[in-house]
Amino acid sequence: MRSIVWFRHNLRLSDNPPLYHASREGPVLPVYIWDPSLDTLPDGARKWWLAGSLRALNGQLETHGLTLVLLRGPSEEILFRLARDLQIGAVHAAPGRTPEERRLDLKVSRILSGAGVPFLTESTDYLIAPEFVPEGRSGPWKVFTPFWRFCRSRLSPDSPLPAPAKIAKVPGPRGERLEDWGWDPPVPDWAQTMRRTWRPGEAAALERLELFVAETLAGYGRRRDFPAEDGTSKLSPHLAQGEISPRQIWRKVTESKALEKDREKFLEELGWREFAAHLLRHNPEMLESPLRKIFLNYPWKAEGRGFELWKRGMTGFPLVDAGMRELRLTGGMPNRVRMVAASFLVKNLGISWRSGAAWFAENLVDYDPASNAASWQWVAGCGTDSAPFFRIFNPVLQGERYDPRGEYVRKFVPELARIPDRYLHRPWMISGGSGNCPGDFSSSYPDPFVDLKTSRIAALQAFRRLSTPG
Ligand SMILES: Cc1cc2nc3c(=O)[nH]c(=O)nc-3n(C[C@H](O)[C@H](O)[C@H](O)COP(=O)(O)OP(=O)(O)OC[C@H]3O[C@@H](n4cnc5c(N)ncnc54)[C@H](O)[C@@H]3O)c2cc1C
Structure with a gap:
């Protein structure tokens, strides 16, 4: 039987059930669709x-004599036309991850079934597909710890599937050229540092996993919070595009000889990704709206100048600024710094988590709708299982604790490169608190935009008013 394999968030050949099964049943037409109705981000x-x-996926398909057919338009119409014109017997795909994508799945399924073509979806993105995670005693899980305890005790993911040995080809249309989609950076090329930092594609993902397990997993629990250390896997962008599957990662990590506490800590982080997907499955409004409804009335400030300074890494707080500049330069930011930068925006600047989440969505290479919204809501205190609102990260103390020698800050905030360690996270102190750093050190680095203590008190008061009836 001839099939279409519709590639979505599973841009790989190995452990890809839709591709694996379609290629065993007969010739395949591999398709990727740029659907403007789903593409609302800049x-x-x-x-x-x-x-x-x-490009990497196409290169791999070419080794089998196939070309990835790139098409632009409404997915359901494109798939219907292809299925009709090429006498296709089935369309195989991974199911949608977001509420919008799931609505699209229903449309695709309806239209194809009208033409007698089954739409077959198989989950490839999670250890347990969110729709198959049994609910807790009182409904969908709301708190991570019991969710993970439950999943961990039952979890034995199936073995990853190999890449198909042979894939026969359905001759199809030529499709569009990626160069014509305008996704490559224009001149000047803003992606230079990204290109030096990352290598997209399945081969790079598998290499990164090998390297992480061989060199970094031992010590993961101890080092993961220190942004200057290369202490985490950096697999998130590969996972976001499905260049690697969580069960491939699971298999490699559980078979490694690293200490159990490092392995378990790492698997727990993958668990947070599963938890975010579970939350989104049961709370489709979560991308836009706080899970704790009381926060609908929180008096957020307008974005204004504070937001601009935060985005540009010019708030005057070195750890926040380093993180925000790293984000713009490389598309990445370590988890600890994300938490501090997010807390600063929401609690010290009083700007809504939704503004921050939108900026991250535009700039992160690992942008994942569920993980991003769940993490922002966790930091803002408006998620079902979140840091309590009164837990406000202090960017100075966090910097001194997690970047004590300032290696991370110095890398991304060159104005502070020569400042002595003891002033690094509070550069305004260098002149005895006058606010002016002598030119020798950091004349171009800004003074703090807000007072940490006053803004903290204002946030706590706003929250208290919110939670006090009447
Ligand atoms: C405000 C904020 C926004 C975030 N937005 C995203 C996002 O859009 N996409 C994204 O993948 N992660 C997001 N995270 C989670 C986390 O910061 C990144 O997953 C992590 O930094 C990726 O680095 P790593 O691959 O080296 O992680 P590792 O420490 O090596 O962890 C392994 C994997 O576990 C998963 N993971 C780790 N921490 C989390 C977490 N807190 N929530 C969900 N999954 C996690 C990731 O898939 C990661 O690749 C966000 C965190 C915060 C605080």
């Missing part, structure tokens, strides 16, 4: 990565 780091990922 082009940015994510698109840069996606373009690299599609």
